[in-house]
Amino acid sequence: MNKHNFQVNLTGMIDILSHHLYSDEKVFIRELLQNATDAISARKLTGEAFVPAIEIELIDDEDFPKQIIVSENGIGLTESEVHAFLSIIGMSSKKDELFKKRQEFIGQFGIGLLSCFMITDEIVMISRSAKGGNAIEWRGYADGTYTVKVLESDYSVGTKVFLKAKAGAEKHFSHQALKNLVKHYADLLPYPIRLLHAEESQQINVGHAPWQQMYDTLEEEKAALMEFGKAQFNMPFLDCIPLLSETGKVKGGAYIVSWEKNAGQKETHRVYLHNMLISESAENVLPEWAFFVKCVINAQNLRPVASREAFYEDQILADTREELGKCIKNYLVQLEKHDARLLERIIMRHYNAIKIMMLNDDDFFKLMYKYIPFETTAGRITLDKFIKQFGSIQYVGDVNDFRQISGIATAQAIQLVNAGYVYDVEFMHKLATSMPEIPIIAVSPKEITQQFDELSPAEHKEVFDFIDLANTVLEEFNCQADLKKFEPANVPSIYYHSDDMGFLRNISFSKEKSDGLWGGILDALMEETVKNADAQLCFNYNNILIKNLIALDDIEVKLLNVKILYIQALLLGHHPLQKKELDVLTNGLLKLMEKVI
C-alpha cells in the first residue's frame, strides 16, 4: 500500500482563508497589529530592555500605488523561522516553547498574515531577529508562491510589512481609514501605535481600558466606565456594572440599556482578547437572561475560534458566563442597599430579565420580589405594596381573562393581579412558597363570577324561562347560561371556559377542516380526553339590555340576541371563532337588522 499526500490548491486555499474565514477585509490591520503585539511581547519575555513601538506608515503619493508599512521592534524572525512559519499554512510561531510560557499572545493559528491578501496581491516582509543574524526578506504572492532572500544591509531588530493596495482596496489606504481601524481594533493595546503620514506622526490608541486604571474615588471610576461605554456603543446607559471573572480572566463593564427589551432581543457585546478587539457581536458571553445589558470585556483566558471572531463553547466559557452573571446579580443586590431609586428605575425597564434571574435564585428572589411591578386592578404597582394594601393576592394567569374581568372585579371591590405574562405564573408559585403566610391564589373568571351576587328567589323565578331558553341556544356551543348581578352595569355578559374546553375548541377547529378518517379520530380523542369541558356565559341582571331581553316576548329575537351576546363575549375574550360561530356573527346580525328595518 502506497502513502500519498493530499494535494492542496494553494491559491484556492488562500482565497478561502482570506475571503471566507474572515468576515470583513478590514481585519487585515487587526491581524498585522496582533502579530506586532505578539512579537513585542515575545521580545519582552527575553528580558531585553527596549521601548516597544508599533508604527503604521501611509504612503499615498499620487504617482505610485498606495502603500502601508507596518513596523514593530518585536522579536523578529530568523531565516529558518521564516521558512517554517510563513510558508506553511497552520504553522504558527506562537506554538513553540517560548510562546507557550505566557498566555499573552493573541494569535495562535498561523493564518493571520494571509488576511492581507484581501487587500494586496503581494506581501513583503523584512524581519531581523533579536536572536541575531541578517535581516530576511520574504515576499508572498496571492498565487501561492513566495521568495526568501537574506539581506546584507543593516536593519534594526523587528519586522516591517509592506503592503501595496490592490485594485478595489484603496479605500483602506487613507489616513482616516487607518486611524479608524486602529481605534476600532487596537485602542486598548498596551503598546503605542503611531500613524505616520505626510511627515506627521500621531499616537492613535489610548493604550488602556478604564478598568486598568486607578481612581481616587468610586464615582470617578464609574464616570470613566460610563464615558467609555458611551464612546464604545454611541448611546447613553442607565448605569454600568463592573465585570470580573477569574476563570476567563475577564475584566470589563456591563452597561444597562435605557429602553425596555424583550427576551428574544439578544444583545451583542464587544469582546477584546488580550486587549485586541475580536468581536463586536459576541452573543454568548453573558447568561441568556442578561439581555438588558451590553458589555465590553477584555479576556485573557477564553479560546477564540480560528477566525478569532467568537469563542469556543467550552467549560471555561460556561464558567466565565456564570461568574459574569453573578457580578450583575451582586450589583443589583448592592444597589438595593445603596441606591434603591436607581434599582427601581432599572427594574421598571427590565423586569422581565430580572424576573428570570429571580426564578433561578431563591435568595435573589426574596430580595427583589418587592420591586417587580405588576398590572393590577389597583393600577400598576409592586406586589409588596399590593400585599400591604390588600393582605393577599388573587391572580389571573391569562391576560385576556384579566382584561375581561378586571373592570367587573373592581366594581365588586375584588382586587386582582394580572399574572398573564411570561414567567408570571411561575413567579406567583415561587412567591407562594417563599411567603406561605400570605394567601396567594390563582383565580379564574368562573371563580370570580361565583363571588357575584345571586338573584333573589323572585328574580330567579322571573328569569327561569330565559335561562332555559338561553341554554337551548347555547347547547350547540357546549356552553351553559347563568345569570348573576354584577357591576359595572354596562357589561351585559362574560364568558369563560375550562382548559379542557380550550382543548375541545382546538379539536373542533381541526375537525372543521378534516376528512372522514381524521374526523373520526378526533371524535375518539375528544371522547377520551375531554372530561371537564366547561364553558359558561354569565349574563348580568343589572344590565338594561339583559333586563329588556328577559322581558321580550319575541322568542326568535330573544334567541338571536343570546347567540350574538355569546359571540360578542367570545370576541371580547379574544377567542377564535369556529365556523358555526362565524355564521352566527354574519347571519345573525343580518337577521336582527331585518327585524328592525
Added chain:
Amino acid sequence: MENYKTTYKNLLASAESLSYSDERVAIIEKAMALADLHQDEDLQFKVRLQYIREVQEAGGYPEKYMAVFPWLLAYIDDKNDLWDMYQVLWYYKWVTGSMTSFPSITKTQIINALEDLKNRYRKVTGSDLVYHDCCRSILGDLGDWEEAKKHHAAIENLHSREMLRDCKACVVNNEVSYWVGIGEVEKALEVATPLLNSNLSCRSVPHTTYRRFIPELLVLNRQEAAMEMAKKLFALVDESDRDDYTKNYTLLGFMGITQNFEKGIDFFNARFENAFKVRSKWSKFHFYLHARLFFDQYKQVTENENISIKIPEKHTLFHASNNYNLDSLIAWFDKEINEIEAAFNKRNGNDYFSKKKAFGFSLANYAKKMEWGEDLAKVEKEDDDYEE
C-alpha cells in the same frame, strides 16, 4: 394599538427565552389563538408546526398536537406545496405513534391512518421505508408482533436512508425496541451497542434505550448492569425533562426494586406532579404500574402502613397531610391499572396489556437491596439529532 402580527412575533420571542415547558406551550397556544382569530392562514400553518414541536419537546401531552395535526393535513392538501408537505410528513410519524396511547382510537382508525401515511410518503418520497418503520413500532405497541415482524423484514430489504426517516440513533433505538418486544433481549443488546457506547445519540437516545433495558436486565439477573444503566439514565433526567415520562417511571420502579426508597420518594416528589395530570392512558398505565411496584416494595420492606409523598392538590387522591395509607394507595393503582388494561386489550383485540401488567408485577421477584451510591454527573441533552 399593537398590530396582531407584532403581538404574534412578540409572543414567539418571549417563548424563545424559556426552556421547553408547559409555559412555553401556553404562549404558543396564545399565538395560535391569535392567528386563528385573524384567520391568517400563513401564520396558522407556521404556528401549528411550531406548536407540535413545542408540545413534543415539553412532553406529556401528545393529544395536544394530535388535536391540531389534521388542520395541517388539510392545509397541505389544499396548497400542494412540497416543502410544506415535508414538514408535515415529519410530524405525521409522531402523530400516528401517539394514537396507540388512547384506547378510544380504534385499531381500524390507526391502520387507516398508517395507510394514509404510506400513500402520502409514497407520493412525496417514493419510499415505503418510513411507513414500515412506523408500522413495526405501532403494531408492536398494539401487541401485534407477528405483523410487526413482517414490517421488520420489509425494512431489512429497503435502502436504509431516506430524508424523512428518523435520525440514525432513533432508527437503531427503534430496532432495539423491536427486538426487546419480541423477546430477543440479547439480540437487542447487540444492536444497541453503538447507543450504549455513546457513539450514537440524540435528544431521545440513549435515554429511551436505557429505560427499555433496565427491567429486562433485572429479569436476566444482571442487576449490576441494570444499576449502571439506571444511574446513567438518572443523570440524563433534568429540570425540564419530560419528553418521555416512561423513563421516569422505570427509574421509580427500579428504585423500589433495589430498595432505594429515600431516593425514590425524593424523585417522586420532584418529578411526578405532571404524571398525575397526563391524559394519555398509555402514560398512566406505565406510571401506575411502576409506582405500584415502588409503593408495594416500600410497604413490604419497611413494614410501614403509611408513606409521606406529594400528590397534586386537584387530584382525587390528594390529602393535605401528604400522608397516604399504602394499602389504599396500592388498591387505587390496582383499580386504575386494571381498567386501563381492559380498555387497551379490548381495543387491541389481544391480551398484550395483561402481559405487560404481569411483566411489571413480576419485577418484584427480582427485588434485591442495592446501594445507589454517588449520582453520576448530570448530562446535558443534545440540542439536535447528533451522530458521530
